[in-house]
Amino acid sequence: MRNNIAEMEFLYSQESIATQFSRDKFHQFLQEDMIFPLKGVRKKYSKNEIIIPEGEVTNEIYFIESGNVAATKDGENVINFYAENEIIGLTNLLLDSHSEYAFQVISNELFVTKYDKESIIEKVINTQEGYFYHYVHMQNQVSQMIEKEQLLRLPSEQRISLALLILGTKFGEETNDQDLIGFPKSISKGMIGQYTNLNPNTITNVLQKLQEEEIIYPARRAFYVDIFKLEIKLDQVLKK
Template structure:
């Protein structure tokens, strides 16, 4: 009996659930054809195309295969960014629910697999795995919200530095230097301003300051960030 309890505690503790039911595995779960098989359709969007608008009834679920998406609230505010393996449309499983945000393609090309929401909900609510995948998805959404709240409480320079660190780490391209990351080209200064709720001129001034501190290096069509120096600046060195 004790062994069974210990096994259940290990299997279902928060850390193990997060690892076992991660977003990439959630995607695999949706695409597997053994239980409640789904029929998805590949769809391409291009830069500035709208995938889902704020207030729109969510009738489909979208799994991002490649490309980047900006998640907007009230048009002018960017609350988050999505990339490969992120899933749009499963935050609220109620049929007929409306989207609380809008989702817009910001990369030159965005490839998604589109599913009927009714089929997704059937698969999620009728399987134990589906319950845990949705639980972890909601936990990740909450963590992103708290991370954003923390960011918006910081002074301007720290706020921008942390935004560069978060966005560069999550969406940038690795280089041969483990400390250098190419900042995603699809996220421009205007988007950084909307994400940090700051004036574009403030963004420009802080980027110049970071460049003078050798935390940022201009490059053709974008820039590189030194994540180690940004961590030091923010008191977050690993």
Template sequence: MTINKLYNIEAIKRDFSLGKLLSILLDDEVYPIRKQKLVFEKSEIFYMENEEDSYVFAIEKGISSVFIGNQLVNFVGAGEFIGLHCEGSTDETRFSGSVISDEVVVWRFHFHDVLAKIMNIQEGYLYHYNYMISIYPIYLNKILAMGADVEERVFGFLEIIADKFGEEDGPFVKIPSFFTRKLLSDYINVSRMTLNTTIKRLEERELVKLDDRLICVRMPMS
């Protein structure tokens, strides 16, 4: 019998949220594990593993980009995790984070400690399952979007970033300034020239506007 038949997916997302998982990992009363609070400055890179161990990072403050090898695949902010689903990668599949906000505050845990702790909790595996079902659609959608029309692809990714990290500005949502054109073009996998040209076309269609070069995205009506 599958998990989907045993549990309601929305209930899993609610009852086994990543925010609750972080609280559990920080709680030393039951099965204490190693942890370290770290602060990374803008542009610093941190890796999910080294020669000694593999790590899981929980973001407490700030925003980081996520790379698999040299490929920019995601952006994560407060309350999100990096590295909970990977271990034993090669150089081409090695996960890393790079700080794009002024700083990022993280909790670093040892990968096997995290797995051991959640497996010692009743139905704790559902925290890991919840993480997996949240992370893989992001990577899958990014791959599928590569075959889309350029304007559709650019607007779709701008919409995702605005919805997750932006600030409301009337019917638009303003994308923070640290999402530079270079960063966006790397993420969307288009040249900076193509990105700029496409943004101009989207502006003509009134789907985006520029506010002192900051990109503002028109969001769908709720």
């Protein structure tokens, strides 16, 4: 494995690695006919369904086609969110491994393509490209963990503001205004609280303050975020 990673870093820059071995290209790679072609099973889930319960043995890997998923710990802590083109279950390639988190559907519906983990392991360890794709996936996972740890160290207002920026940029809906995005309806205020480890009252107070500053704009059952203004606010505060 180390030799393959060293060779990859010699041949490619970090930027080109992320581009050439992206998640969507990994999905295409799995289905290629020339080397170990894999056939996944497409499945639909409804809101609140549990894809993988916490602690359950799982030998399947899921590629999200559409919809949103929350990873939770102990039934109350939201660790992360997953959306289109993201992968669930690839972090641990050991067979019969226990899931560290529960994965629950938070959108109205979710479509995934499900693969047998053993088949993916075979293709990953027997092809050079497979190593590269798994390496990029693990790098992304580490980056997300570091980002989350840094977020949790911030004071309440900055923590919530950064969470809105991260989640809005990742999951939000584009509008006619390039600076304004629709915050994902599937992520409630309660989930923001669980994600940031803050109580609902704190979330409500900070959102009210951001509304007064014209950084967020309420709408029916949702709100919009001015990403440009939010970035300026965070930049000014975090540099102090």
